[in-house]
Amino acid sequence: MLPVISLITGRGELSVTTQAPRHRSSREARPDSSGFEVVIRPRRGWQGIDWRELWHHRELLGFLVWRDVKIRYKQTALGSLWAVLQPLLAMLIFCGLFSRVVTIATGGPPYALFVFAGLVPWTFFANALTLSSTSLVGNEQMIRKTYFPRLFVPLGTIFALGLDLLVGLGFMGLLLVYYHWVISPTLLWLPVFLMAGVLATTGAGLVLAALNVYFRDIKYVVPFAIQMAFFLTPVIYPLSRLPARLRTFVALNPMTGVIEGFRHALLGIPAAWGPAVLSLGVSAIWFVAGLFVFRRMERDFADVV
Numbered sequence: 117m118l119p120v121i122s123l124i125t126g127r128g129e130l131s132v133t134t135q136a137p138r139h140r141s142s143r144e145a146r147p148d149s150s151g152f153e154v155v156i157r158p159r160r161g162w163q164g165i166d167w168r169e170l171w172h173h174r175e176l177l178g179f180l181v182w183r184d185v186k187i188r189y190k191q192t193a194l195g196s197l198w199a200v201l202q203p204l205l206a207m208l209i210f211c212g213l214f215s216r217v218v219t220i221a222t223g224g225p226p227y228a229l230f231v232f233a234g235l236v237p238w239t240f241f242a243n244a245l246t247l248s249s250t251s252l253v254g255n256e257q258m259i260r261k262t263y264f265p266r267l268f269v270p271l272g273t274i275f276a277l278g279l280d281l282l283v284g285l286g287f288m289g290l291l292l293v294y295y296h297w298v299i300s301p302t303l304l305w306l307p308v309f310l311m312a313g314v315l316a317t318t319g320a321g322l323v324l325a326a327l328n329v330y331f332r333d334i335k336y337v338v339p340f341a342i343q344m345a346f347f348l349t350p351v352i353y354p355l356s357r358l359p360a361r362l363r364t365f366v367a368l369n370p371m372t373g374v375i376e377g378f379r380h381a382l383l384g385i386p387a388a389w390g391p392a393v394l395s396l397g398v399s400a401i402w403f404v405a406g407l408f409v410f411r412r413m414e415r416d417f418a419d420v421v
Contacts (some may be wrong), residue, residue, distance in 0.1 A: 123272050154418040157334030163166045165407055166265075173265050185279060199280030200287045203235035208279035210352050225383045226295055233382050234351040237313050239372055240277055242342045248273045248321035249328050249338050255421050262272055266414045267407075270325040274318055280308075289352040289381060309377030316370035316399035320404030326413040350375055355388050367391030 170177075192198065210231050214220055222230040248270040252259065255269050292299060328334035349371050354361060366372050373395025380387040 149330055165411060170265055170267065173268065174265055177249070177268045177272060177275075181275045184273055188276065197240075197283075199283040203232055203239050203284055204287070206235055206239075207232045215354070220357070223356070223385050225297060225385065228276060229291055229295055229297060229383060230354075230379065230385075231352055232288060233379045234349075236281065236288060237298055237309075237374050237378050238349060238351050238371060239284065240281040241313065241317050241374075242346075243280070243393060244274045244317045245276045245324060245342060246338055246384060247277070247319055248317075249324035251334070252325050252417060252421060258384060260341035260418050266320050266417055267322070270321050270410075271318065273316070274321050278314070281313075292382070298362060298382065299382075302381050302384050303345055304381075305377060306381040308376050311376040312377065312396050315370070315403040316374065318409055319399070319402030319404070320370075322406035323411040326410045328419075329413070329417055345369065345371075352417045354385075363388070364394075367394045368398055370395055370402055373399065 191200075207228055208366075211228050214227065220227060221250065228395065252266070253274045259269070324334055324338060348366055349369055355372065355376055356368065358366060368392075373392040376387045376392045376395070378406045379385045380392075
């Protein structure tokens, strides 16, 4: 039996089969006979995440993040201020509407602070899903011509929007000063809920980006789905105002726990920990599922995109 040497790579399995050399006469000898047979076969089934490969290409991720930041604000008069204007204008509209039509009890803080604390993570989530879902198709030429970890394309788009999230949080600090709202020790929870928001957004963004390569309907579905999901997320109303049965259903939305956590950390509002923990668990599941679904589908990106 001939010995076989198999090398497992991130793109497939490389098998090298050695062949026993035959004795030839000087007339039969050929200088180009290598004695090796190379067989390349694609890997099958679900693929794990090659963390070593991702770490090796980490500088590429930083470049993609910086590129997306520059492109998004190129030739804009206000630049990163758009990260503040979107939730700010929405806050003013909701405050003007609900102050005249119906009054919503917030449990202590002014309604403006209550709404803005929910709009900051929701705006990040909505913009990140919209842009990341089309990121692979938008980088079609780069994906076809060279190999690199495809995860970096949607991740670069999502991480670039982290700048908008930080700017929004900075403006939230100014609102707290304006309303003389005292910051409580619950602020220490903010990094936890920030990470949960990034995990939920990344998981959903990876799934949508992969599906959009095969089904271009995704770019039409995502804006409508985000618009409908806004009303199923406690952005403009507290979770405690919902009936118990509906509260459990809304908690399946990963952003429910994130928004409740932001308000708890920034405003000191008591959080409904049962639905919040359920929502955070869904965020973690979304992230893991997004990674594996993306890895399962990425083998054909260069051929289909």
